[in-house]
Amino acid sequence: MAGRETITLRATGDRLQRLGFTGNALSIDSATLDGVPVAASVQEDVLSFDLPKPLARGRIVRLALTYHGRPARGLSGSATSLYTTYFACDWMICPQDRFGDKAAFSLALRVPTGMDTLSVGRLIARAPTRDGGEVHRWKAPRPYSPYLFGFAVGRFARAGDRIGSAKLSYLSDVADTAELKRRFAETSQMVQFLSDRAGAPLPVSEYSQLLVEGREAQEAATYSVLGVDALATKADDPTEDWAVVHELAHQWWGNLVTCATLQDFWLNEGITTFMTAAWKEHRYGRAAYDAELAVARGRLDKARAAGFDKPLAWDGRYPNLATRRAVQYSKGALFMDHLRAILGEDAFWAGLRRYTRKHAGGLVTSMDLEKAMEASSGRDLHPLFSEWVSGADNASEPPPPAAPAPAS
Numbered sequence: 007m008a009g010r011e012t013i014t015l016r017a018t019g020d021r022l023q024r025l026g027f028t029g030n031a032l033s034i035d036s037a038t039l040d041g042v043p044v045a046a047s048v049q050e051d052v053l054s055f056d057l058p059k060p061l062a063r064g065r066i067v068r069l070a071l072t073y074h075g076r077p078a079r080g081l082s083g084s085a086t087s088l089y090t091t092y093f094a095c096d097w098m099i100c101p102q103d104r105f106g107d108k109a110a111f112s113l114a115l116r117v118p119t120g121m122d123t124l125s126v127g128r129l130i131a132r133a134p135t136r137d138g139g140e141v142h143r144w145k146a147p148r149p150y151s152p153y154l155f156g157f158a159v160g161r162f163a164r165a166g167d168r169i170g171s172a173k174l175s176y177l178s179d180v181a182d183t184a185e186l187k188r189r190f191a192e193t194s195q196m197v198q199f200l201s202d203r204a205g206a207p208l209p210v211s212e213y214s215q216l217l218v219e220g221r222e223a224q225e226a227a228t229y230s231v232l233g234v235d236a237l238a239t240k241a242d243d244p245t246e247d248w249a250v251v252h253e254l255a256h257q258w259w260g261n262l263v264t265c266a267t268l269q270d271f272w273l274n275e276g277i278t279t280f281m282t283a284a285w286k287e288h289r290y291g292r293a294a295y296d297a298e299l300a301v302a303r304g305r306l307d308k309a310r311a312a313g314f315d316k317p318l319a320w321d322g323r324y325p326n327l328a329t330r331r332a333v334q335y336s337k338g339a340l341f342m343d344h345l346r347a348i349l350g351e352d353a354f355w356a357g358l359r360r361y362t363r364k365h366a367g368g369l370v371t372s373m374d375l376e377k378a379m380e381a382s383s384g385r386d387l388h389p390l391f392s393e394w395v396s397g398a399d400n401a402s403e404p405p406p407p408a409a410p411a412p413a414s
């Protein structure tokens with residue numbers, strides 16, 4: 007792929023001498039800062055641009071880049087489609103793990119005529135190019151964290167639905183319109199349920215679900231990528247619809263209300279894992295909720311048996327993806343269930359609504375959830391949060407090394 011990118015940025019530190027982004031396999035062909043050439047270098051997974059002179063705090067500048075190459079990660083596809091998954095900073099220049107650095111995003115995709123595209127926000131323009139292709143321009147409705155940037159190109163069957171003023175779009179290169187309608191028949195009810203629990207409507211005017219081959223389950227800013235093997239084989243199977251509701255729940259928890267740093271990643275994933283169980287309770291009954299949390303308990307028990315249990319906001323590195331998920335996803339969900347049991351239905355859900363509405367579009371730490379739950383219940387929850395979340399009393403061991411791993 008080949009791309010041209012412009013990043014408008016503001017210096018938040020004083021005398022900034024270098025701009026750092028996630029290193030990737032792309033080759034930088036040109037780089038300028040406000041029109042002045044800057045040199046790019048890669049060292050230990052960091053792509054840097056050395057500035058000709060230091061930037062003062064608050065200065066706003068434009069970094070303009072052209073690049074080409076074959077991304078090492080973050081792109082999948084079939085004979086008739088190409089779509090991104092999680093590693094945005096492998097196909098563009100951005101900081102992958104800086105969840106707190108939300109940015110406005112627009113993307114113009116140059117594609118062969120007749121191709122369908124999907125990206126963040128809405129398709130705002132579509133124009134032919136001189137060489138017989140087309141450019142599709144997409145624009146995000148609000149700033150999002152870089153890991154949520156993405157796109158898809160292909161020949162897709164389509165189906166759709168509406169809920170309130172929001173449009174739901176279903177696309178696939180492996181299923182026809184009838185199958186899309188059947189597989190995503192419950193999405194609108196899920197939106198209704200999650201909106202009620204969040205105390206806020208679906209945060210986007212158009213939400214899409216892209217159905218692909220395999221086991222994919224990945225949220226992007228305003229859409230999700232779902233693999234056929236991650237979905238139920240028959241409708242009404244309460245054991246198998248987690249992926250649709252989990253990725254949809256990220257529209258509120260994760261994408262709209264985002265952990266400021268990876269330390270509080272459990273807020274993105276523990277809450278969505280819990281909300282998956284809550285949807286199942288709403289849709290299929292209490293036994294389905296209990297079953298979902300039993301899965302979480304089993305995963306946490308396995309990590310504990312291997313001698314690895316950490317507070318939810320532990321800031322070290324996990325030995326592997328399964329262990330990290332056992333804490334941030336599974337234990338996070340179990341903590342939400344525990345809070346619900348302790349606070350009771352009214353105070354718990356009021357606390358979740360307060361947390362979601364207050365921080366919509368912004369960044370959160372565990373303290374924000376603690377404060378919201380305290381405000382709704384009138385109780386001092388600091389001891390409970392210390393025990394489960396910050397682990398204030400626990401000494402941390404030196405972390406084992408591990409490769410960064412994707413969220414979903």
Ligand SMILES: [Zn+2]
Pocket residue numbers: 252256274275278413414
């Ligand atoms: Zn997730």
